[in-house]
Amino acid sequence: MRHEIRDLYDEVADLLDDDRVEALPGYFVDDCVYRITTRENHDRGLPGGFMYCDGVAMLRDRILAIRETQVYEPRSWRHFISGVRVRSVDGDTIRAHANFLVTEAMSDAEPTLFMVGRYEDELVRRDGRLLLRVRLAICDNHHVRRSIVMPI
């Protein structure tokens, strides 16, 4: 099962690196939660964060909005995922986590560490396929360097 989850994580990372973010909602169930937050907010149980989507429709809207307002410079992202681990299996619900490191490169600058943190996810099986019900990306970053955030 860990290999199957690893495959899912790699597939999702790949589409984000490849500028195919429109394919992301296809990896979530309808009543999903997608949230990017900071370690500090998460540990204090605070709301807020960089991005919050309640349901796949909201995730789709958000992605559309990002594309429409995409005024920023071209950049390359690159995901590195390590330590995929299954935390628990409870009925059809799998809890898993993994570390992520994302580099960012602008067209005129060298790659830098962009975001580092941990995915804490809840997965379910639908028609034999693993899908995300909750993706919580908890960033060690204190802040992010720009206001428009893409899903990570």
Add this chain to the structure above:
Amino acid sequence: MRHEIRDLYDEVADLLDDDRVEALPGYFVDDCVYRITTRENHDRGLPGGFMYCDGVAMLRDRILAIRETQVYEPRSWRHFISGVRVRSVDGDTIRAHANFLVTEAMSDAEPTLFMVGRYEDELVRRDGRLLLRVRLAICDNHHVRRSIVMPI
């Protein structure tokens, strides 16, 4: 066997990232060696380094001392492990290595590359479970940025 070793590496990395370092000695045999050193010292066959524990009791003492003198700022560590490889199997002794990259984030600063290097380990099987007999963490780092070092 490589998958089993990869799982062990991920488990150990996870407890270090998760501030559960007290669980670390449970992954070692009693007559273990735990050492953090630099690439330069290692290649010259020099002793010394950032941390040296001869036996699991010494490792436990060291962890206790770290906790008691923990005066530093809260920080997050995140391990990324790549290239887990079995070098040799000789009787019940397995030699394996892997690359590690650890990021560090302070509460008021962005994540940075903290330590990069290679684990060169010796593992043995006890009651069906893989344990570390030797963990040698050889760092490419020239020095570390603070005097109190946690196990990596």
Add this chain to the structure above:
Amino acid sequence: MRHEIRDLYDEVADLLDDDRVEALPGYFVDDCVYRITTRENHDRGLPGGFMYCDGVAMLRDRILAIRETQVYEPRSWRHFISGVRVRSVDGDTIRAHANFLVTEAMSDAEPTLFMVGRYEDELVRRDGRLLLRVRLAICDNHHVRRSIVMPI
């Protein structure tokens, strides 16, 4: 098959990290292509880049030349590979890709992000063993910090 490719990637990364670059041509078929280029050049279909070898003889020559002109400071490289994925299998040709991150450490400085990018490879099976026919290393880097480039 993904595990087999992952093993190959790890083996190749290991020999580069370990300063055994002379072993690299042994992982390629005779009529191979080895190329390091930038994301920008690749996306525009431009030739050029950091390194181009057409055939394994040229790759061997290049490695020899690097060794002979090796005037640079000792340094450590460390490869981190994530997201190994099989893109297609067509007859005996496998197309695969993976993200790479290489850190570099000089003897008197801390490790830094050196190269980040994606391998886009073509592999074939010869006598039961997977070999590279095409290795394209597409770097997110805008430029590299030194003129003599080693294979990555």
